[in-house]
Amino acid sequence: xxxxxxxxxxxxxxxxxxxxxxxxxxxxxxxxxxxxxxxxxxxxxxxxxxxxxxxxxxxxxxxxxxxxxxxxxxxxxxxxxxxxxxxxxxxxxxxxxxxxxxxxxxxxxxxxxxxxxxxxxxxxxxxxxxxxxxxxxxxxxxxxxxxxxxxxxxxxxxxxxxxxxxxxxxxxxxxxxxxxxxxxxxxxxxxxxxxxxxxxxxxxxxxxxxxxxxxxxxxxxxxxxxxxxxxxxxxxxxxxxxxxxxxxxxxxxxxxxxxxxxxxxxxxxxxxxxxxxxxxxxxxxxxxxxxxxxxxxxxxxxxxxxxxxxxxxxx
Numbered sequence: 375x376x377x378x379x380x381x382x383x384x385x386x387x388x389x390x391x392x393x394x395x396x397x398x399x400x401x402x403x404x405x406x407x408x409x410x411x412x413x414x415x416x417x418x419x420x421x422x423x424x425x426x427x428x429x430x431x432x433x434x435x436x437x438x439x440x441x442x443x444x445x446x447x448x449x450x451x452x453x454x455x456x457x458x459x460x461x462x463x464x465x466x467x468x469x470x471x472x473x474x475x476x477x478x479x480x481x482x483x484x485x486x487x488x489x490x491x492x493x494x495x496x497x498x499x500x501x502x503x504x505x506x507x508x509x510x511x512x513x514x515x516x517x518x519x520x521x522x523x524x525x526x527x528x529x530x531x532x533x534x535x536x537x538x539x540x541x542x543x544x545x546x547x548x549x550x551x552x553x554x555x556x557x558x559x560x561x562x563x564x565x566x567x568x569x570x571x572x573x574x575x576x577x578x579x580x581x582x583x584x585x586x587x588x589x590x591x592x593x594x595x596x597x598x599x600x601x602x603x604x605x606x607x608x609x610x611x612x613x614x615x616x617x618x619x620x621x622x623x624x625x626x627x628x629x630x631x632x633x634x635x636x637x638x639x640x641x642x643x644x645x646x647x648x649x650x651x652x653x654x655x656x657x658x659x660x661x662x663x664x665x666x667x668x669x670x671x672x673x674x675x676x677x678x679x680x681x682x683x684x685x686x687x688x689x
Contacts, residue, residue, distance in 0.1 A: 402435035404581055407516055411441045414464035420471075421446060425452050429461070432517070438500035440517035450474050454490055457524075461498035463517035466578050469518055469559050473578075476606035477555025482527060484551075484601060485544045489679050492526035496575075504571040513562070519579035522552075536574035539566040550598045552576065557592035558604070567594035 414420065425448035428630055432439040444467050446460040454474065462470070474490075482490045499514045502595040513519035525548075538545035549565075553576060556563045560578040601608055601671040 401437050401511055403439075403516075404582070406587075408441050408519070410465050410580075414468060415442055419468040420464045423451070425449075428466070432461075432498070435500060437511065438515040440498065443498070443517055449493065450479070455492040457492060457494035458496070460495065460520070461517060462520070466497075466518050466520060469580065470578075472560050473556060477602055478525070478552055478606075480602050480606045480608065481526070481548050481551035481555070485548045486527055486529075486531065488528040490525045491528050493522060494524040495525075496521040496523070513579035513581045518581065519562075519577065521575045521577050523575045525552075534574070535566065535576055547601075549576075550596065551600055551602050553596075554598060554600045555602065557590070561587065561589070562591045564593055567596075569593075577622070598635050609649075 420426065422444075425446060427445050429443040429445045431441055432443050440461070440463045443461050444464065446456065446467065448455055449471060460467075479489050482488065497514065497520055498517045499512070501512055503512045505509055507567065508513060514521075522535065524532055525533045530565060532543050533541070533548060535549060538549050540546065540580050553563065556576065556578045560580055561583060562577070562579045562581050564572045564577040566573050583591060
C-alpha cells in the first residue's frame with residue numbers, strides 16, 4: 375500500500391514543483407508596484423468602509439501578491455453589489471470607483487434610464503496572462519486588474535459583455551461608453567475583438583508598459599463617439615434612449631482604430647454610430663423607426679468590413 379501511496383505522491387509533488395516554477399520563473403516584483411500602492415494609501419484614495427475592508431498582506435507565491443489588499447463586497451458606497459467579492463490593491467480600487475461614478479452609472483442612466491445595481495467581475499488571481507502556464511504574470515497577480523463579465527440594472531435586466539457587445543443598440547452603446555471611459559483611466563483595456571481571450575469580458579489594469587508609465591493599450595480600436603463627457607454628464611445632444619438610426623454625418627477619423635473584428639459597424643458604408651442588430655433580445659430594443667426616407671447610397675456589406683486582428687496575447 376505504501377508503495378502505491380509513494381508512487382502517487384512523487385508525480386504529484388513533481389507537478390506541483392512545475393507549477394511553482396511557472397510562477398517564479400525569471401520574474402521579480404517590480405519596485406514601482408509597492409511604491410504606487412504606498413502613495414495611493416498615503417493619499418487616502420481608498421478608505422475602509424462597511425463594504426471595503428483591509429486584509430492581510432498577500433505575499434507570494436513568487437512575485438504575486440498585494441502589499442495592502444482590500445476586500446470589497448460592494449462598490450459605489452454600497453449602491454452596487456458584487457456577484458463575487460473583489461480583492462484589489464489601492465490604485466486599482468480607486469480607479470474602479472471613479473470609473474463607476476463618472477462613466478458606468480451615467481451611461482446606464484443615459485441608455486436605460488436606471489442605474490447598475492450589480493457587477494460580475496474577477497480580480498486577484500496569481501496566474502499567467504490569459505491563464506497560460508509559463509506566460510508572463512498577469513496584472514491580476516498583483517491585484518492590479520479587473521475583468522468585468524456583466525452588469526445588472528435596477529430593473530433586473532442583465533447586460534453581458536459577451537452578448538451585449540453585439541446586442542441591441544442600447545447594449546452596444548452602453549458597453550462602448552464603458553469601454554472608452556475605461557481607456558481614459560486605465561493603462562490597459564481589452565474588450566471583445568482585442569484577441570481571442572477577451573470575447574466575453576472587459577479587462578482593465580494599471581500596468582506600466584514603459585519606464586515612465588505613459589504608454590497605453592486600448593483594444594479593439596473602435597469608431598464610437600461617446601455621449602458621456604469627461605465630467606460624467608451626458609452631452610447636450612444625448613437622449614435617454616438610443617437615437618433613431620440615421621446615416622452618420624461626415625467626420626474626421628477618430629484616433630481609436632477600426633471597428634471590432636465582429637463587423638459590428640462598417641467604416642466604409644456610412645451607417646449608424648451603433649451596430650446593426652437582428653431581432654431585439656430585450657426590452658431595450660432600437661428606438662422606434664423614423665418615417666420612410668430615401669435609402670442610403672450603399673447597404674452594409676459584411677464583405678467590406680474593416681477588420682483588425684490583434685497579435686497581442688495579453689492579460
